[in-house]
Amino acid sequence: MDIDRPSDPQVSVVSSDGTMFHTTLKSILLSGTIKDMIEHIGEGGVENMGAIPLQNVDSKTLEIVIKWIEHHKDNIQPTSEEIKDKTADFIDPWDENFLEMDLDKLYNLITAANYLNIPQLLWLSTRKIAMLIKNRTPQEIRSLFNIEDDWTPQEIEAVQKENQWCEEK
Amino acid sequence: MENLPKEVLLIILDYLDNSSLKSCLLVSHQFRNLILNSAILMRKLPLILNESQGINKIEFIKKHGNLVKTIIVKDHLFYLSDLLKFTLNLNKLVLVDKSFQYQVNQQLMKIIDMMNEEVLKSLQIQPLPKIINFSDHLQHLTIIINNEFSTQEIFMKFYNINSLKIFKLFIKSIRQENFLLIKKFISNQKNLQELSISNLPIDDKFFENYHEMKFKLKKLTLGWDFMKATRNLEQKFPNFYKFLNSQQEYLEVMNLGHCGAYDETIEESKHRFMEWMLRAHFKSNLQKNLKLIYDTENFPLNESKKFKNLKKLRYWFCDSFNCSIPNQEKLIELDVLYHENFTTIDGLKNYFRNFVSLEKLFIRCFDDVNDNFLIFIYENRFEFFKIFKKLKGLKISTYGYVIFTFTKLQNDEIKVEISTMNYESCAHRIVGLISYFNAIKTNIVEKEKFEKILDI
Numbered sequence: 001m002d003i004d005r006p007s008d009p010q011v012s013v014v015s016s017d018g019t020m021f022h023t024t025l026k027s028i029l030l031s032g033t034i035k036d037m038i039e040h041i042g043e044g045g046v047e048n049m050g051a052i053p054l055q056n057v058d059s060k061t062l063e064i065v066i067k068w069i070e071h072h073k074d075n076i077q078p079t080s081e082e083i084k085d086k087t088a089d090f091i092d093p094w095d096e097n098f099l100e101m102d103l104d105k106l107y108n109l110i111t112a113a114n115y116l117n118i119p120q121l122l123w124l125s126t127r128k129i130a131m132l133i134k135n136r137t138p139q140e141i142r143s144l145f146n147i148e149d150d151w152t153p154q155e156i157e158a159v160q161k162e163n164q165w166c167e168e169k
Numbered sequence: 170m171e172n173l174p175k176e177v178l179l180i181i182l183d184y185l186d187n188s189s190l191k192s193c194l195l196v197s198h199q200f201r202n203l204i205l206n207s208a209i210l211m212r213k214l215p216l217i218l219n220e221s222q223g224i225n226k227i228e229f230i231k232k233h234g235n236l237v238k239t240i241i242v243k244d245h246l247f248y249l250s251d252l253l254k255f256t257l258n259l260n261k262l263v264l265v266d267k268s269f270q271y272q273v274n275q276q277l278m279k280i281i282d283m284m285n286e287e288v289l290k291s292l293q294i295q296p297l298p299k300i301i302n303f304s305d306h307l308q309h310l311t312i313i314i315n316n317e318f319s320t321q322e323i324f325m326k327f328y329n330i331n332s333l334k335i336f337k338l339f340i341k342s343i344r345q346e347n348f349l350l351i352k353k354f355i356s357n358q359k360n361l362q363e364l365s366i367s368n369l370p371i372d373d374k375f376f377e378n379y380h381e382m383k384f385k386l387k388k389l390t391l392g393w394d395f396m397k398a399t400r401n402l403e404q405k406f407p408n409f410y411k412f413l414n415s416q417q418e419y420l421e422v423m424n425l426g427h428c429g430a431y432d433e434t435i436e437e438s439k440h441r442f443m444e445w446m447l448r449a450h451f452k453s454n455l456q457k458n459l460k461l462i463y464d465t466e467n468f469p470l471n472e473s474k475k476f477k478n479l480k481k482l483r484y485w486f487c488d489s490f491n492c493s494i495p496n497q498e499k500l501i502e503l504d505v506l507y508h509e510n511f512t513t514i515d516g517l518k519n520y521f522r523n524f525v526s527l528e529k530l531f532i533r534c535f536d537d538v539n540d541n542f543l544i545f546i547y548e549n550r551f552e553f554f555k556i557f558k559k560l561k562g563l564k565i566s567t568y569g570y571v572i573f574t575f576t577k578l579q580n581d582e583i584k585v586e587i588s589t590m591n592y593e594s595c596a597h598r599i600v601g602l603i604s605y606f607n608a609i610k611t612n613i614v615e616k617e618k619f620e621k622i623l624d625i
Contacts, residue, residue: 103170107170107172107173110173110177111173111174111177114174114176114177122177122180126177126180126181126184127184129170129181130181130182130184130185130189131184133181133185133189133192133193134185134186134189135188135189136189136192137192138192138193138195138196141192141193141196142196142197145170146170147170147171147196147197147200148171148197149197150197150198151195151197151198156195159194159195159201160195163191163194163195
C-alpha cells in the first residue's frame with residue numbers, strides 16, 4: 001500500500017463507547033499506532049478496511065485528538081527521539097489555546113496521545129502538566145491535582161530531613 | 170493524575186527543574202518512589218556536600234547512593250571517601266576550590282587513591298568486585314583550583330581516567346610540569362564532547378598532536394589568555410590550527426569567552442585571532458551548525474562577510490557608528506548586550522537593519538535601564554516588531570533567572586520573555602512592572618509566585 005499517495009482518502013475510527021468519527025488518512029497517520037496498523041494491511045487496504053476500533057479512547061477524547069491531528073496534518077511531526085531534544089521555547093499559540101481544558105480532559109488526552117503514539121501531542125500535553133507543577137509547593141501540587149496526602153507526620157518529617165541532600169544552604 | 174501510566178508521569182517529571190522536582194519528592198509516596206527509582210530524574214538532583222550539611226546526608230547516601238549521579242563538593246569534607254563507597258554510578262564530580270584549600274589533605278588523597286586503585290583493577294581485567302568502580306562511570310569533571318600543589322596531586326592521581334565527556338578546568342597559575350600533566354590528561358580522553366579551559370595561560374604547544382585526538386568536540390571554550398596572539402597567526406598557532414581543522418566538523422558551540430574589557434591590546438589581538446580563525450579556517454558550509462560566543466566589546470562585524478553562514482551568534486555589542494554590519498542572511502539567533510541605540514526606534518532599526526532572518530533575539534541589560542527599556546519596548550511594540558520579519562521570540566534579560574513571562578505582545582506569532590537576575594533584590598521595580606503589565610492585561614506567568622515573594 002502506498003500511504004504517501006497524493007489523494008487523501010477518508011478513514012473511520014470508532015471510540016471505545018461506539019461513536020464513529022471520520023477523518024483523512026493524512027491526519028490519522030500522525031498516530032504511530034494507527035500508522036503501524038495501516039502499514040500492515042497491505043495493498044488496497046485503506047478503502048476496504050472499514051472503521052478502525054480504538055478500545056482505549058472514549059468519544060469525547062477522540063474528538064479532541066481528531067481536532068488536533070487535522071489541524072497539524074500538513075506539519076512535519078517530530079519523532080519520539082527528536083522530541084527528547086525539544087526545548088519549550090516557542091509553542092504554537094494554536095496549541096496553547098487548544099490545551100486550555102480541564103484537568104480530567106487533559107489526562108484523557110495524555111493517555112490517548114500515549115496510546116495512539118502521537119509524540120508531538122504527548123509532548124505538548126505532558127509539558128502543560130509540568131508547567132502547572134512548576135514552582136508550586138508540595139501542598140499546592142496535591143491540591144491542584146487532587147492527590148491524596150498519604151504521608152504520616154513521622155514520615156513527612158523523615159523525608160524532609162532526607163531531602164536535605166539536594167538543598168543548598 | 171495518579172492514574173496516568175508510570176511512563177507518562179516520568180515524562181512529566183522529566184520536564185521539571187531541580188526546584189520543582191524537589192517539591193514533587195514531598196507530594197506523595199508514589200511521586201517520591203517514581204523519582205528515587207528513576208536514574209534520569211535522580212541525575213537532575215545534585216548531591217551538594219559541605220561541612221555543615223554533609224552529616225545529614227549520610228543516611229540518604231547509604232540508602233540511595235547507587236542512584237546519585239552528581240556530587241558537588243563545596244567544602245573540605247573529612248568523610249567524603251566513606252560516602253563515595255555508596256555512589257557506585259557517579260557520573261559527575263565537581264570539586265570546587267574550597268575542597269582543596271588544605272594543602273596537606275590526607276583525606277582527599279585517600280579518596281583519589283581509592284579511585285585510582287579501582288582503575289588499576291579494571292586494567293588488570295579482573296572480575297570487578299562490588300565496590301567502587303569510579304573511573305568507568307565518570308563522565309563530567311569540573312575542577313576549579315587555585316594552588317599548584319592541588320593541581321599536581323589531582324592530575325597525577327586522575328591520570329588513568331579516560332571516560333570523560335565533559336571536562337572543565339579553571340586554574341589560576343601553573344608550573345610547566347603541571348601543564349604537561351593536564352595536557353596528557355586531556356589527550357587520554359577518548360569520548361570528550363565538551364572542553365573548557367579558562368584562566369590557564371596555555372600556548373600553542375599545549376595543542377601539539379591534538380589533531381590526532383579521537384574525541385569529537387561539540388563544544389570548545391577557551392579563555393582569553395590563549396588569544397594573546399600577534400600577527401602571522403598561522404605561524405604562531407600551527408598546532409591549534411591543525412586541532413581546529415580536525416574538530417570543526419563536529420563543533421556546535423565555540424565560546425571564545427570574555428576578554429579583558431579594558432585592555433585594548435588584548436581586545437585587538439583577540440579580534441584578529443577570531444577573524445583569522447573564521448576567515449581562514451572555519452569552512453563556511455560548516456558554520457551553519459555553529460553557535461559562536463564572543464563576549465567582547467566592539468565585535469568586528471565589518472570583517473564578518475566570511476562567516477555569512479553562521480546561524481547563531483552571541484556577542485556583547487558593536488558600536489554601530491564605527492561598524493557597518495553586512496547582511497547576515499543565515500543568522501537566526503542573536504544574543505546581544507543592551508546598547509544605548511536601543512532607546513529609540515530609529516536606533517533599533519539602524520542597529521538591526523541587516524539581521525534580516527532573525528528568529529530569536531536575546532537582549533541582555535546590565536544597568537538600571539531595565540524597566541525603562543521594557544516599557545519602551547512595550548509602548549513601541551508595533552514599530553519594534555516591524556523591524557523583524559521572521560521573529561518568533563524575543564527574550565530580554567536584566568541579569569539571569571527567569572522570573573515572569575508575558576505573551577502575545579503584538580500577535581500570536583511572537584513570544585516574549587523577560588527575566589532578571591534576582592527578583593528579591595529587584596523587588597521594588599518588579600512591583601512596578603507587574604502593576605504596569607497588569608494594567609494592560611498582559612498575561613504574566615508565575616505572577617502568583619511574585620505576589621507571594623513581594624507580599625502584594
